[in-house]
Amino acid sequence: MTSSSExxxxxxxxxxxxxxxxxxxxxxxxxxxxxxILKLLLDRPTPLAExxxxxxxxxxxxxxxxxxxxxARLRSxxxxxxxxxxxxxxAAKLVEWERSVGRVDTAAHPVYDDPAFRWLVGDETxxxxxxxxxxxxxxxxxxxxxxxxxLCERERSTVDELVDALAAEEMSEPSDDVASRVAVGLRHxxxxxxxxxxxxxxxxxxxxxxxxxxxxxxxxxASE
Numbered sequence: 001m002t003s004s005s006e007x008x009x010x011x012x013x014x015x016x017x018x019x020x021x022x023x024x025x026x027x028x029x030x031x032x033x034x035x036x037i038l039k040l041l042l043d044r045p046t047p048l049a050e051x052x053x054x055x056x057x058x059x060x061x062x063x064x065x066x067x068x069x070x071x072a073r074l075r076s077x078x079x080x081x082x083x084x085x086x087x088x089x090x091a092a093k094l095v096e097w098e099r100s101v102g103r104v105d106t107a108a109h110p111v112y113d114d115p116a117f118r119w120l121v122g123d124e125t126x127x128x129x130x131x132x133x134x135x136x137x138x139x140x141x142x143x144x145x146x147x148x149x150x151l152c153e154r155e156r157s158t159v160d161e162l163v164d165a166l167a168a169e170e171m172s173e174p175s176d177d178v179a180s181r182v183a184v185g186l187r188h189x190x191x192x193x194x195x196x197x198x199x200x201x202x203x204x205x206x207x208x209x210x211x212x213x214x215x216x217x218x219x220x221x222a223s224e
Contacts, residue, residue, distance in 0.1 A: 014117055015110035020093060023140045025111065028092040029120065030136035032129035034085050036060060037104075038094060039121045042112070047096075047105035050086075054078045116218055127214060135214045138197050143182075144190050151200060151209035159205055162186060 014025050029035060040056050041048060048056075052066075054077040059066040062073075086104065089095040096107045111117045119125060120132065138144055143166055150165055151157060157165075163186055167179045191207065194200045198212045 015114040017093065017110060021142075022145075023142055024092055025094075026136050026140035028088050028094065029117075030133050030140060031085070031088075032133060033057065033080070034089055035121050035129075035132070037081070037085060037089065038106070041095065041104065041106045042121070047103045050082065050102035050104055051078065053104055054081050057081065119218075126217070131214060134197055135212070138193055138199070141190065141193075143185065144193060147186075147190060147194060148199060148209075148215070151207060152211070154209070156206055156208045159183075159186065159191070159202075159207060162207060 014022060014029075016022050016025050036057055037053065040053060040060075051074070054074055055066045055069050058064075058069045058073050058077050062069075086095065086097050090097045093107055094109055094111070096105045098104075106112060120136075125132070139148075146166060146169060147162060150162065163179060163183045166186060167175075167182045170182065171178050191200070191202065195202060199210060199215065201208050201210060
């Protein structure tokens with residue numbers, strides 16, 4: 001295992017203000033359009049009109065000039081941004097959105113000073129947006145983040161050991177009901193997701209941590 005994988009456990013995080021669950025931030029950022037919105041806002045010193053923001057998003061996605069964006073594409077983008085993406089970004093405390101005047105700006109959020117976040121939205125990120133979406137969605141689950149941390153430290157573990165570790169996080173006293181629920185979630189939801197994204201492999205009841213190139217790169221940028 002590489003040295004970056006060995007330190008990944010403490011680095012798979014993003015800066016959040018007090019009271020905000022980390023999973024909300026991961027879940028919100030696991031969408032390429034929302035990341036594109038934040039990058040456009042961060043690249044400009046003043047707030048953007050909502051219509052201008054949508055025009056820039058269409059142009060960016062089609063690698064064209066904003067002046068070439070058709071009215072039909074602009075309307076479609078405005079519906080998506082206004083009803084889906086800006087509400088999500090506002091709920092995550094990432095933007096200040098003045099709906100009455102249609103103006104958007106970044107909010108005061110600690111994640112904007114986070115090296116891992118700047119890497120995620122920066123032009124130098126070497127990953128396809130689909131790969132970023134999948135990994136951030138994976139990390140949006142506190143159980144899966146904990147699994148990655150445990151396996152990163154141990155390198156391999158039995159399924160039963162992982163069930164015990166996850167259950168211990170949820171209760172102060174042993175409980176068969178909690179352990180049973182955790183086991184179902186681990187076997188049928190969390191481990192399959194980790195396998196699908198190449199983070200672990202399973203072999204006769206043993207789970208082996210592989211890491212993946214996204215998590216390894218995350219570790220590198222988070223430690224800057």
